[in-house]
Amino acid sequence: MKFTLSWLKEHLDTEASAAEIAARLTAIGLEVESITDPGAGLKDFIVGEVVTAEKHPNADKLRLCKVSDGKDSLQIVCGAPNARAGIKVVLARPGTVIPASGDVLKLGTIRGVESRGMMCSARELLLGEDHNGIIELKAGARVGAPVVAALVEAGLLADDPLFDVAITPNRGDAASVFGIARDLAASGLGTLKTDKVQPVAGTFPSPKTITLDFTPENKDACPVFAGRLIRGVKNGPAPQWVQDRLKSVGMKSISALVDATNLIAQDRGRPLHVFDADRLSGNLQARMARDGEPVAALDEKTYVLDAETIVIADDSHARGIAGIMGGMDSGSFADTKNVFLESAWFDPARIARAGRKLSIVSDARYRFERGVDPQFVLPGLELCTRLILEWCGGEASDVVIAGALPPAHKPIAFDPALVQSFGGIVVPREKIIGTLQELGFVVEDHGVLQVVPPSWRHDVDGPADLVEEVVRIYGLADVPSVPLERGNAVAAPVLSKAQRRTRTARRAIAARGFNECVTFSFIAREQAKLFGGGDDARQLSNPIASDLDALRPSILPSLLAAGARNAARGFANLQLFEIGAAFDSGMPEAQKTVAAALRTGHAERHWKKGGEGTELFAVKADLLATLEAITGAPMSAPVTQGGPAWYHPGRSGTIAMGPKVIAQFGELHPKVLAAFGLKVPAAGFEIFLDAIPEPKSKGKAKPLFAPSAFQAIERDFAFVVDAKLAAGEIVKAVKLADRALIDSVSVFDVYEGKGVPDGKKSVAVAVRIQPRDATLTEAEIEALAQKIVAGVVKLGATLRS
């Protein structure tokens, strides 16, 4: 919403400066987005008077002037031909920024003579092209005063700052210069000029009738519709001041008839529409559009409407999209002679919906969807009639009205004590009442106040709204801050166990050298399909791009895409991770929190060969370390061979606790890599954080430290087994031999080749035996070894000799 200071002053008597007005507007909830003040860059310039002007001793074309700044006389060297004694000038002193150049004026020496300032031309101040001489101000200008007023007086500066105010969706009443003036007046920044709108008496009955044609359920779409015919008008340009005023706020001047409606819309927030009556067939009606009904609108586009859009139609077809945009073929033209002027009230919700659906942005929609004053339907019509008669001549008919003006708002019972108990500020009772009255509320004081909102404030419907009105006008800045009491002196912990686990996972993974990413929760459907997603239930209905149309079933595709992007930039060896949402369907409860990490590329080349790359066991180590950090203990759940389809079928693993898969890992399937255009290998893991059971609370005390007094023994065994047998099976079998005595089992060698039959492998394990109660005898150790071997032999193994 744009307006100039002079326009505002049509409605507000105030001495306040533009800056004061801007500050107040923002303070009362009408946020000033910008204020363009033509005099703003000139505040350091003052009025000077040339006392003497003589020839420069060393230059023919320069003059040596003495210029008064009201206190002192400054010596200034000046090249302007019109520099002469007695004239009033625009004086810049050292330190002032010259607008045209942006330079700071410095003390200077010109041809050997010191110059202590500058007298400016219009061009130097960006006030025009004139650079033939310095500006001569009017003789009455006060020497030493800021120059802006004198420049305005000299006709060089339009002292008319332009305000641009953001109007919140609830404040249709402020979408007009008058409405803004009313709010400012209520806040004490001036006096509102109110003039009652005088109706124009019709001289003949309107030959056109209007009707409201709505079914009962749509009756509130347009409760009132008024209009009148004005005959014998002559359309042409609007008066110059109207054109200037519209241009001053960035609106185009079109013709007297259109400008009249635009002026009233901007000035009073009342949108109107002018029809060329001779181009209408028959009478006018407001009705819902027929489904699929086309309208050729003013913007030269044809819109296809649905049955929830209101139209203004004649007996032939829809002539305009009500409250949004008029029709192409029935507006006003240069040869228009008879006009029908429309003023109606439309339901804001329907206008908002239709405007959004049709993607039409218009001044009418802007106002109607924010809610215009229904009681101003008729005064608006009268005001516009006056302007048209004045500018275009003609003769007005009687006013015709269909429907009825809505009743006044219901009173709100308001306890003024709420201003303190809810608004947090003490405001005297009479001030509360006065503020509301200034804003147009009708207040009756029966102890508890009965407050009736004015017709233009449809947004106020409860006591909290009234508190807001009082607080915003009285001053939000004056509300004192009051501490929230907190029960405990020492703050209690607030994170849930799951939240702590997520945090730990994040820093544990990062500590292993992974860089955390945050990527979009939606990915391309084709990519989602590779990870078990991409079904209809996980599609977005209105994606922002076709490759961001599916809720991701896994975080890995996001990381793979990130990996491919980085590889394209020359960074192929990566460790990336993300903790975030993955989706099992499009239902709110179908979301899981996943920690996923990805290694891509190769181990960095190093002068000492070797090192971990992106192979299976690198990510297995990452995974187990992360799980240990999360759960607080080494992972006891076993790893089983294999994982979902996006991993290498032979190089992946799964960890489950009971029926719940808590993690899976592996090298990525080559087809998946190809789909992402990744030319280097990649391996990753996924941890399903919600699936990890919360640890049972066993109190804070740790179990007693009870080390065994007896020395542990280590024994190595080598087995020849089927090459396909998982090493984990051997370890499991060894442990089963004696759960109490066997402390740990580790695989330290796996060998296939010479000395081992084809299709077999040799697996060597180190078994650490920890006696608990007494040192083991040789015989006991031997017995245990036999038991171990026997267990593994059941898997088809033979002890390697």
Next chain:
Amino acid sequence: MTDIAALQSEILAQISAAADEAALEAVRVGTLGKKGSVSALLATMGKLTPDERKVQGPLFNGLRDAVTEAIAARKAELAEAALDARLAGETLDATLPARPENSGTIHPISQVLDEVVAIFAELGFGVAEGPDVEFDDYNFTKLNIPPDHPARQMQDTFYVAPQVDGTSHVLRTHTSPVQVRAMLNTKPPIRIISPGRTYRVDSDATHSPMFHQVEALVVDKGIHLGHLKWTVEQFCKAFFEIDQIELRARPSFFPFTEPSLEWDMRCDRSVPGKITFGTGHDWLELGGSGMVHRKVLENCGIDSSQYSGFAFGFGLDRMAMLKYGMPDIRGFFESDLRWLKHYGFQPLDIPTLEGGLSR
């Protein structure tokens, strides 16, 4: 007498001339060995008279001790030299690089969230979470945003395709539905923050279709606007870690709060590319807030005649950008390794109030 002295100096000379352990051992065998010269001399002791023995005994023993000592000393010397020689051969070029390890980083969003949580935990706020896919009812209707309310156009919503049960849901446009869930599931007093991902159909230099919010909600008896102001001020001061911060609240509009206010922070942007807080003539928008709308409380089963509450919400990405001088939101979600390393945080830089939120 002279013979012994001569013998001793001869042997000592041999010892010090021994170039390695083998030579030294040969000297030892030749002197102290069974057939060695010193051993032979000592063997003559038994043949001496007691008087002779009194004189010769100490001399012989002295010779033996001197030789033994000298051999031990030379042995140590040789061992030392051998170790020195070995170590000299083991020299590694310490200027060669160690095996490279990638430095992991924490994303600014995570770091800033941890900072925010630390502050609010101190103020007694818990952390509530909810799903990204949300019921339309929780995202809009319960928050006093009925269908076709003009406010819905402030938030361009992502819709998820219809589900098998015929329902259809939205990607939450703010984290306020988490507050709805909190109010539906807990009795006041309520004191929570709700951080998380949010989505709007919007994408340009300053908007991303996905971004992050953190909202705070307090519902209790006697809560008023003054409590809201205090909480926002305390939070901002702690978060930005500067004392001279200056905030401004101005009236605004949100369907779910009444009164509604927005928060700006004073800043100086006169130097291009640089923002200084607490000074200057510009105001920077931080976020929205207000007293929870009576209808929202009632929609969530809270008696508005007994309880009141306030809520406020800030953009986490924006907070990170402001605090850490990051110019563009788009970099947040591109996963450019250079960006992640440049703006990321050390894994062990865990924000705490006692240690300071940032380095």
